[in-house]
Amino acid sequence: MQKISSVETLIDELCVAIQQKFTPEQLAETVMIGIHTGGVWIAERLYKKLNLQEPLGALDITFYRDDFTRIGLHPQVKTSNIPFQLDNRHIILVDDVVQTGRTIRAAMNEIFDYGRPARISLVCLVELVGHELPIRADIAGQTLTLSENEKVKLTGSEPLQLEIVTC
Amino acid sequence: MLNANSQIDKEGKLRHFLTIEGLPKKTLIEILDTAESFLSVTQQAVKKVPLLRGKTIANLFFESSTRTRATFELAAKRLSADVLNLNISTSSTTKGESLLDTIQNLAAMQCDMFVVRHQNSGAAHFIAKHVAENIAVINAGDGRHAHPTQAMLDMLTIRRHKPDFSSLRVTIIGDILHSRVARSEIHALHVLGVNEVRVVAPRTLLPHDIKNLGVHVFHDLEFGLKDVDVVTMLRLQRERMQAALLPSEREFYQCYGVTAEKLKLAKPDALVMHPGPINRGVEISSEVADGSQSVILEQVNYGIAVRMAVMAMCAR
Numbered sequence: 001m002q003k004i005s006s007v008e009t010l011i012d013e014l015c016v017a018i019q020q021k022f023t024p025e026q027l028a029e030t031v032m033i034g035i036h037t038g039g040v041w042i043a044e045r046l047y048k049k050l051n052l053q054e055p056l057g058a059l060d061i062t063f064y065r066d067d068f069t070r071i072g073l074h075p076q077v078k079t080s081n082i083p084f085q086l087d088n089r090h091i092i093l094v095d096d097v098v099q100t101g102r103t104i105r106a107a108m109n110e111i112f113d114y115g116r117p118a119r120i121s122l123v124c125l126v127e128l129v130g131h132e133l134p135i136r137a138d139i140a141g142q143t144l145t146l147s148e149n150e151k152v153k154l155t156g157s158e159p160l161q162l163e164i165v166t167c
Numbered sequence: 168m169l170n171a172n173s174q175i176d177k178e179g180k181l182r183h184f185l186t187i188e189g190l191p192k193k194t195l196i197e198i199l200d201t202a203e204s205f206l207s208v209t210q211q212a213v214k215k216v217p218l219l220r221g222k223t224i225a226n227l228f229f230e231s232s233t234r235t236r237a238t239f240e241l242a243a244k245r246l247s248a249d250v251l252n253l254n255i256s257t258s259s260t261t262k263g264e265s266l267l268d269t270i271q272n273l274a275a276m277q278c279d280m281f282v283v284r285h286q287n288s289g290a291a292h293f294i295a296k297h298v299a300e301n302i303a304v305i306n307a308g309d310g311r312h313a314h315p316t317q318a319m320l321d322m323l324t325i326r327r328h329k330p331d332f333s334s335l336r337v338t339i340i341g342d343i344l345h346s347r348v349a350r351s352e353i354h355a356l357h358v359l360g361v362n363e364v365r366v367v368a369p370r371t372l373l374p375h376d377i378k379n380l381g382v383h384v385f386h387d388l389e390f391g392l393k394d395v396d397v398v399t400m401l402r403l404q405r406e407r408m409q410a411a412l413l414p415s416e417r418e419f420y421q422c423y424g425v426t427a428e429k430l431k432l433a434k435p436d437a438l439v440m441h442p443g444p445i446n447r448g449v450e451i452s453s454e455v456a457d458g459s460q461s462v463i464l465e466q467v468n469y470g471i472a473v474r475m476a477v478m479a480m481c482a483r
Contacts, residue, residue, distance in 0.1 A: 060204065060206075063204075063205075063208070063216035063217070063479075064216060064217060064218075068218055068483070069482075072180060072480075073201060073479055073480055075202055076200070077200065077204040078204065078246050079203070079204050079206075080204075080205045080207045081207065082210070109217070110216075112213075113211045113212065113213035113215065113216075114211050115211075115212055155205055
């Protein structure tokens with residue numbers, strides 16, 4: 001079984017990586033959006049540590065999922081909240097776990113219904129091998145290869161804990 | 168006729184939406200929660216979500232309607248469905264085609280959902296009973312029977328202002344006899360567990376079995392308004408009245424019209440609601456309709472979100 005780092009360590013590493021990749025001037029112009037639910041928890045922490053200026057955005061991608069006709073509506077849909085204009089902005093899109101890329105595709109479709117961003121960078125806590133679409137994280141805290149019956153689960157919001165569960 | 172449970176499939180999901188009767192609280196809350204999340208779609212530059220892309224929804228209005236038809240059409244379009252509006256008065260029905268033949272033809276055109284408004288009670292149930300497994304039917308008002316999406320948009324309006332249903336006293340005033348809205352609303356308020364539901368009307372405008380609906384009946388507006396949290400007014404449905412049930416509209420306004428003065432009997436923060444169309448100077452004064460307590464136009468807006476929610480939940 002692979003060892004998984006603690007959430008706090010991964011978040012600190014993500015902050016360092018974001019600050020290395022983008023200049024302070026770039027970050028001053030950046031907006032951050034988390035994907036419900038785990039992505040919002042991670043985004044809240046990154047947002048605080050990076051001291052970003054614009055309010056934090058949140059997306060619920062339920063209405064944009066590509067498997068709606070198979071599984072129907074999720075009973076607890078959260079509300080998307082994009083409290084800023086995102087035309088020509090740099091967006092840091094945050095999710096907890098990225099694997100197939102389908103959630104990110106849905107999130108990008110939703111973002112483009114709000115406006116036309118200049119650039120979207122994808123940041124995640126854990127990237128799993130197993131993509132089904134040509135979508136990769138720009139910055140990932142940790143990359144893991146899991147067997148078919150394993151998945152990564154983030155529980156929260158206080159404290160945030162990451163574990164590999166067998167299903 | 169289908170029983171109420173046939174609205175729910177084996178997995179507990181909504182299959183048709185025909186009446187509030189028989190639906191559990193859980194389903195009504197789910198409709199309200201889903202509608203609430205659709206409200207954020209209106210903040211998007213593109214006010215659309217791709218949920219029902221590729222689906223075809225037929226709006227079958229056998230009876231005239233402005234608000235309901237427009238908001239069902241907008242709701243379907245905001246879910247990215249293709250919408251077919253059928254003006255039945257100019258269609259084959261006038262050439263003698265039966266309801267069932269019309270429905271079967273539309274099913275052959277691969278429609279996925281029917282939104283039905285009909286002057287006869289039970290029409291939507293009848294259609295639901297005869298459509299194929301993959302087709303959902305939504306009742307947009309049938310005769311005097313039910314208008315469940317109107318009831319749910321009223322519930323959403325109430326919940327957004329007064330989230331705790333258990334403490335609320337709600338009064339419904341006017342032509343209860345001919346009102347499918349009143350019936351659906353009374354059922355929804357009971358399922359959501361309000362403290363008290365009152366109806367206020369002259370004896371001639373009340374159904375004989377009104378007490379079976381678990382409401383307190385008042386014939387005097389002053390008593391009916393006392394200390395209530397929500398006031399809903401209903402229009403006199405002249406087109407359905409087959410006898411002289413009222414002396415005159417003027418007299419009705421004197422006795423049952425809600426004016427600013429009479430509204431003071433309700434709680435100071437009471438909501439003023441009306442499903443429309445409103446008749447100023449008959450059941451409501453302009454001062455009340457346009458006043459600070461009125462949420463009548465909010466109801467129209469929430470109607471879109473509620474209809475989006477019900478369509479999304481019924482879609483296969």
